Amino acid sequence: MIIKRFVVVWLFMLLTLLIVSCQPTSNTALKPSKLFYIHDSHNVLLNATSWSIFTYALELYEDSNDQSILSSIRGSQVVVLTHVGDTNEINSTEIFNQWGIGKNDMGILIILSFNKQGDAFVFNHITFEIGQQMSHYLSAFEANQLISDYFNDPLIPAYDYDARLMNLFYAVLSFIYLNVYDYDAYNHNSYMEAYYNIQYEYIDQIPTYTIYDDLLSSYWFWIIVGFIILFGGSVFRFMPLLFFSNSKAFKGGGGKSIGYWFRR
Amino acid sequence: MYIYQFTRMGDLFVKKLYIFAGAVLFVVVLIGALWISAYNGLVTKENDVIQKRANVHATLSTRFDKMGTMIDAIESANTTVQGYLDTIMAARIAFANALANNDLDALDASVTEINSTFFDLVSYVEDNPSSYNTTSLYANALAEFNASTNVVLTAILAYNTSVTKYNNHIKTFPNNIFVGSNSLFATYEVDNYNQTLPSFNS
Numbered sequence: 519m520i521i522k523r524f525v526v527v528w529l530f531m532l533l534t535l536l537i538v539s540c541q542p543t544s545n546t547a548l549k550p551s552k553l554f555y556i557h558d559s560h561n562v563l564l565n566a567t568s569w570s571i572f573t574y575a576l577e578l579y580e581d582s583n584d585q586s587i588l589s590s591i592r593g594s595q596v597v598v599l600t601h602v603g604d605t606n607e608i609n610s611t612e613i614f615n616q617w618g619i620g621k622n623d624m625g626i627l628i629i630l631s632f633n634k635q636g637d638a639f640v641f642n643h644i645t646f647e648i649g650q651q652m653s654h655y656l657s658a659f660e661a662n663q664l665i666s667d668y669f670n671d672p673l674i675p676a677y678d679y680d681a682r683l684m685n686l687f688y689a690v691l692s693f694i695y696l697n698v699y700d701y702d703a704y705n706h707n708s709y710m711e712a713y714y715n716i717q718y719e720y721i722d723q724i725p726t727y728t729i730y731d732d733l734l735s736s737y738w739f740w741i742i743v744g745f746i747i748l749f750g751g752s753v754f755r756f757m758p759l760l761f762f763s764n765s766k767a768f769k770g771g772g773g774k775s776i777g778y779w780f781r782r
Numbered sequence: 783m784y785i786y787q788f789t790r791m792g793d794l795f796v797k798k799l800y801i802f803a804g805a806v807l808f809v810v811v812l813i814g815a816l817w818i819s820a821y822n823g824l825v826t827k828e829n830d831v832i833q834k835r836a837n838v839h840a841t842l843s844t845r846f847d848k849m850g851t852m853i854d855a856i857e858s859a860n861t862t863v864q865g866y867l868d869t870i871m872a873a874r875i876a877f878a879n880a881l882a883n884n885d886l887d888a889l890d891a892s893v894t895e896i897n898s899t900f901f902d903l904v905s906y907v908e909d910n911p912s913s914y915n916t917t918s919l920y921a922n923a924l925a926e927f928n929a930s931t932n933v934v935l936t937a938i939l940a941y942n943t944s945v946t947k948y949n950n951h952i953k954t955f956p957n958n959i960f961v962g963s964n965s966l967f968a969t970y971e972v973d974n975y976n977q978t979l980p981s982f983n984s
Contacts, residue, residue, distance in 0.1 A: 611932075611936055648929070657926060657929075658922075658925045658926040658928070658929035658930075659851075659922040659923060659925060659926040660922075661925070662921060662922045662924075662925035662926070663922050666921070666922075776841075776933050776936055776937070777932045777933045777935060777936025777937075778929045778930070778932065778933050779929055779932050780925040780926075780928040780929040780932070781928070782925065
């Protein structure tokens with residue numbers, strides 16, 4: 519009897535996996551990464567760069583949700599995505615809107631495109647997309663100037679894309695803190711110094727999604743688990759799966775873009 | 783006996799009458815429901831098309847303002863450049879008038895005129911970089927213009943999607959019986975928008 523129930527439970531779980539894997543995807547766009555703020559599936563960037571972007575982008579999101587800030591401009595999110603290959607394969611506006619970058623449309627998406635030549639990644643261009651509400655504060659005109667001043671900073675070697683990206687990233691954050699949220703100061707230089715101190719340190723890779731994350735995020739999974747428990751299955755059988763998903767979920771704030779982007 | 787048979791025939795007749803009346807009522811209700819659905823769908827989709835078209839015009843107006851910024855960033859203008867600028871300014875006035883008068887044909891004509899002349903202007907500037915490609919202001923204005931062009935493209939794609947839904951609605955069965963006589967909307971051509979502008983000072 520116990521063996522029979524065990525088999526039924528695991529058959530149900532197998533069925534769940536099958537249903538989840540067979541579900542049609544509504545789009546062909548990329549899924550956001552587990553850490554949301556940094557998407558580097560080809561490991562183009564140094565781990566220090568990825569972790570720094572995640573840390574400070576998350577900090578901006580939390581700072582900008584402060585109750586003292588006007589509710590209509592809360593929740594700024596800056597997301598960095600690296601892409602290897604033909605840029606025409608991806609639609610930045612589609613990605614922006616599907617990921618929902620920024621609460622109250624206060625989002626920015628920076629895409630760095632690379633070509634792969636042998637084992638090396640060669641920088642191709644940068645795409646800068648600005649959310650609808652954010653565009654009232656940061657125009658493409660100003661964003662282009664930030665790229666000129668910080669990403670193309672002559673003091674940083676041309677090959678050091680990580681440092682150039684971080685220089686731009688902190689400049690964008692600085693712009694938001696000072697011009698959107700009226701902070702008194704933002705010490706860009708000290709952040710860059712801190713980054714240079716850890717740039718080539720050994721740091722773990724950023725975590726990525728596993729099959730268990732996909733399974734646990736599916737509503738089908740929870741429906742079938744509910745049925746199994748309803749028909750006498752033990753809840754303890756699912757405990758091991760729950761341990762695989764122990765991280766906090768980072769998500770977009772539901773922001774939209776009207777296609778306000780440029781590339782250079 | 784006769785009275786009983788007569789009464790029974792009368793009952794059958796009434797029953798058949800009910801069935802017939804029920805069938806007629808069913809057909810009337812069905813046709814009514816289809817007509818209501820087709821008409822309401824037409825109104826909803828037509829309003830959506832009109833709203834999306836207004837969005838396109840609004841984004842076009844913004845884009846033309848950005849053109850003005852970009853033109854201002856050109857430090858000096860020779861006769862050729864001045865000719866382009868005069869044409870663009872005249873076409874922008876025509877665009878504003880057409881928008882005010884809701885004259886869609888004149889509107890499209892002015893948009894085409896502005897776009898083609900502007901691209902000629904940009905190409906000319908690109909071919910003479912030493913004269914015009916000296917300030918970062920121009921590169922920034924170009925980025926701004928490209929971004930506003932992408933906004934127009936997004937609005938046009940949204941408009942075209944709405945037009946396709948509208949056209950499909952009035953031309954598919956059974957809607958075509960009820961609302962098929964309404965004229966189709968034309969989609970926008972994007973030829974003048976999806977060209978990649980040169981990027982200076984990158």
